[in-house]
Amino acid sequence: MSFSAKKRNITLLVISILAFCAPLFAPCSYALDTHIAITNFTSGELSPLMEGRTDMAKYQSGCIELENFFVYPHGPATKRPGFAHVAKVKNYDKKCRLIPFEFSTEQAYIIEAGEEYMRFYMNQGQILSGDPWSSNAVSNGDFGAGVTDWTLVRGYASSVAGGVTGHCLALNGTGGGQWGVVEQSDIPIEEGEKHQFHWAVKAGSGVSNAPPYYIEVTLWVGLDRIYESGLSSPPAAWTEHTFDFYANASTAEITLEVKGGGGSGVTHYFDEIEIKQADPAYEIETPYQEGDLDDLKWCQSADVMYLTHPDYDVYILERSGHTNFALTSISGASAFTADPFTGADDYPSCCTFHENRLIFANTNTEPNTVWISKSGDFTDFTTGVLDDDAIIITLASDQVNAIQWLVPSIYLTMGTTAGEWRISATDPDDPIIPTNITAKRELVYGSYNRMAANIGKDILFIQSARRKIRKLSYNWESAGYVAPDMTVLAEHITESGVSELAFQQEPFSVLWATRADGNLLGLTYLPEHEVFAWHRHTTQGSFESAAVIPGDMQDDLYVVVKRIINGDEKRFIEVLNPHFTGTDLADAILLDGSLSYSGSPVTALTGATIYGDSGVSVLADGGVTSAAVDADGNFSILEAASKVHIGLPYTATLKTMRLEAPAEDGGTSQGRIKRISKAILRLYKTKNFAVGPNEDKLLDVVTESGTTNLFTGDKEISYPGGYEKEGYITVVQDEPLPLTIRSIVVKVTTED
Numbered sequence: 001m002s003f004s005a006k007k008r009n010i011t012l013l014v015i016s017i018l019a020f021c022a023p024l025f026a027p028c029s030y031a032l033d034t035h036i037a038i039t040n041f042t043s044g045e046l047s048p049l050m051e052g053r054t055d056m057a058k059y060q061s062g063c064i065e066l067e068n069f070f071v072y073p074h075g076p077a078t079k080r081p082g083f084a085h086v087a088k089v090k091n092y093d094k095k096c097r098l099i100p101f102e103f104s105t106e107q108a109y110i111i112e113a114g115e116e117y118m119r120f121y122m123n124q125g126q127i128l129s130g131d132p133w134s135s136n137a138v139s140n141g142d143f144g145a146g147v148t149d150w151t152l153v154r155g156y157a158s159s160v161a162g163g164v165t166g167h168c169l170a171l172n173g174t175g176g177g178q179w180g181v182v183e184q185s186d187i188p189i190e191e192g193e194k195h196q197f198h199w200a201v202k203a204g205s206g207v208s209n210a211p212p213y214y215i216e217v218t219l220w221v222g223l224d225r226i227y228e229s230g231l232s233s234p235p236a237a238w239t240e241h242t243f244d245f246y247a248n249a250s251t252a253e254i255t256l257e258v259k260g261g262g263g264s265g266v267t268h269y270f271d272e273i274e275i276k277q278a279d280p281a282y283e284i285e286t287p288y289q290e291g292d293l294d295d296l297k298w299c300q301s302a303d304v305m306y307l308t309h310p311d312y313d314v315y316i317l318e319r320s321g322h323t324n325f326a327l328t329s330i331s332g333a334s335a336f337t338a339d340p341f342t343g344a345d346d347y348p349s350c351c352t353f354h355e356n357r358l359i360f361a362n363t364n365t366e367p368n369t370v371w372i373s374k375s376g377d378f379t380d381f382t383t384g385v386l387d388d389d390a391i392i393i394t395l396a397s398d399q400v401n402a403i404q405w406l407v408p409s410i411y412l413t414m415g416t417t418a419g420e421w422r423i424s425a426t427d428p429d430d431p432i433i434p435t436n437i438t439a440k441r442e443l444v445y446g447s448y449n450r451m452a453a454n455i456g457k458d459i460l461f462i463q464s465a466r467r468k469i470r471k472l473s474y475n476w477e478s479a480g481y482v483a484p485d486m487t488v489l490a491e492h493i494t495e496s497g498v499s500e501l502a503f504q505q506e507p508f509s510v511l512w513a514t515r516a517d518g519n520l521l522g523l524t525y526l527p528e529h530e531v532f533a534w535h536r537h538t539t540q541g542s543f544e545s546a547a548v549i550p551g552d553m554q555d556d557l558y559v560v561v562k563r564i565i566n567g568d569e570k571r572f573i574e575v576l577n578p579h580f581t582g583t584d585l586a587d588a589i590l591l592d593g594s595l596s597y598s599g600s601p602v603t604a605l606t607g608a609t610i611y612g613d614s615g616v617s618v619l620a621d622g623g624v625t626s627a628a629v630d631a632d633g634n635f636s637i638l639e640a641a642s643k644v645h646i647g648l649p650y651t652a653t654l655k656t657m658r659l660e661a662p663a664e665d666g667g668t669s670q671g672r673i674k675r676i677s678k679a680i681l682r683l684y685k686t687k688n689f690a691v692g693p694n695e696d697k698l699l700d701v702v703t704e705s706g707t708t709n710l711f712t713g714d715k716e717i718s719y720p721g722g723y724e725k726e727g728y729i730t731v732v733q734d735e736p737l738p739l740t741i742r743s744i745v746v747k748v749t750t751e752d
Helices: 003-025 048-052 290-295
Strands: 031-038 062-067 069-071 077-079 083-088 097-102 108-114 117-122 151-154 156-161 167-173 179-188 194-203 214-221 224-231 239-246 251-259 266-277 283-285 297-301 304-309 312-321 324-329 350-354 357-361 369-372 391-394 403-408 412-416 420-424 438-443 453-455 458-462 469-475 480-482 498-504 510-515 520-526 531-537 542-550 555-565 568-576 592-605 617-620 623-626 635-648 652-656 674-686 689-694 697-701 711-718 730-733 740-751
Touching (some): 069 520, 069 652, 083 117, 097 542, 097 555, 108 542, 108 555, 167 251, 194 214, 214 239, 224 239, 251 266, 304 350, 350 403, 357 403, 453 498, 458 498, 498 542, 498 555, 555 592, 568 592, 623 635, 697 711
Parallel strands (some): 083 592, 297 350
Antiparallel strands (some): 069 077, 077 740, 097 108, 108 117, 117 283, 151 179, 156 167, 167 179, 167 266, 179 251, 194 239, 214 224, 214 251, 304 312, 312 324, 350 357, 357 369, 403 412, 412 420, 458 469, 498 510, 510 520, 555 568, 617 623, 617 635, 652 730, 674 711, 689 697, 689 730
16 A cells, blocks of 8 residues: 555544544533522512613512512512402492592591592591481472472372372372373482382372272382382372382382273372482582593692682682581682682692692693792782782793692692792792792603602602603702602503502502503602512402592502493492401401401301402402302302401412523523523412413412411422523412512523
8 A cells, every 4th residue: 555545544534533523522512500589579560671681780679570469668579458348439430539638647538529529438438427318319209399300101290288298299090090100210329229218198089989090109220120019099198108229220210100990080199209328428519520520639738628620719628527528619708818719710720838828820821820828828819028928920931831730848849741840939948938939940851730749858740641750859969859750660560641649658658550541550669778669450440549548557548440340330439458467367358349247157148239240259267269149249158257258359460570590601591591490489478379480381389288377488399381581480379368479589490
């Protein structure tokens, strides 16, 4: 063999050896196991646009979804308490608004302001009138005004003397067996409440004629005929009849009938036709229509509240007792000296108190003007140059922008449609007087036409487009105001627009906001600890209004909720239950629109008419069960229980951001295949839940054996997920049971 041939063979041998050994020298694919801890949830629900910001400190403590979970200032997330039923709104089919009336922390009320009325609530209950029965809902039921408001269908009808206490109805059925019929329809009654129907009858002329001759009285509620009484022999003397019923609709109709005998007609007499409600709510009349309610604003000093609206005179609401509120217009009462609000387009839109003066702003003709009363005399608007005289000041700017809200803070602060202003003395440390006052525009964000929330030294307000909530505060270093956007990391949270703000200081500092689509937003707010955590809350229906007043050991959040019951819109007043912190599961109320019973063990209960055809859940002595509620509000449970809560269930969902875990090469785990094989949830007073990578792949976890045992500690779970790139952790509680998550630790395997 030649040398060149040997050389070629050796070369081929080397190449073969290298090819055979190549895998041994190729880069290896490694999988790195690591444990990731989510120690708190104080960033709340973050925007989907934040899913790439793993570099931010708030990323790790945030969630992509936080629905019906509440974030504690300390860091844990807990399933929110349920809302307890308080009362039905007076007019089911019309909107109303909640207004807080606070005389003191011990004497505070929620006002249900609806179309032409106000009702009042205190200590999580409705204030009743104190009368056993309401006034008569039937118009002209004593026939003192003739037969006005009664419709004659056939026969003859007239009002005559000789009734039970005065006049009465004489109704004649003509001869030949013909009827005499009158009716009254669209009688307003309170749906769901107990009522009594009353009527009196006496035989009249023509009874000596040959029968048949008789009377018939019929009561319709909605589309249902619930009462019918026929008398073939009406009594010779006045006889009264009563019928008690629970209304299943908001209107009633009454028909009175007399049938004549042969030959001549028959006349019978009716009187005291009444429908009255049992234990009626205390209420007062107002001029406001349903469409006016959103533009109401108010301010209060002790027992006196001033109400403003651009289309109405200023009204004064004054309290002298739980069932003694009086509403008076300032012009009708001649309440103001040198009254500047004397006619249409001259009524102010907002008000406040500052430096012992009553302040109004924004009329239709002068939207950027402020009226300030005399010092120490809220009713005198006489201007002058003395230090205590009243003041009128107009904001000087390049545009005429309406003032939307006033807040007394370090300075008199206000928001207009285009900016934020302050009014103070030239030297801010001095009081405002006629000869020493200035208005300065601080910022140019603009405000929506709703009252702002005053939280400590901060003012939170809704920006003009309703998509941002800003925190206005005074910065001493720059000697001016700043207003950072509180939704900057969660711009999606206000997607349908914010409608109203309410601040709950106790037990945790939370700003509540109703959203146009019916969601309720919560912002756990502790700026001194850099805690700003948004959470969303839903129910079987829509949250329409919210207000807060001091309660027992905490502030009470009241809401107006619109629900669809039996196919119809119905509205209710509800109040948020306290957070569950006890040891007895039977005391946990995690149902909306809830009703509760406590007493001797029972299996059958009644009074649940508010749910209609809605599916309900029941917690009986700490055990979850179901119940079917019949049309009369009755329901049964299988085993006798002494503590029973019934209401509408809701699901709480917590979904973390995509996990960020270290990779073998020191880079990120984002976009790489990973697998969570184990999860450890550190829980507090919890009963059962489900966990998994998403809502379609959840593992049900039983925390403790036994029906009512609560679990506190670490719960280790073999995670149900597989290999994926996202790395979400989803925790769900769809039963009316408590769940508090203090932290989550997961074992993650990241592929290189």
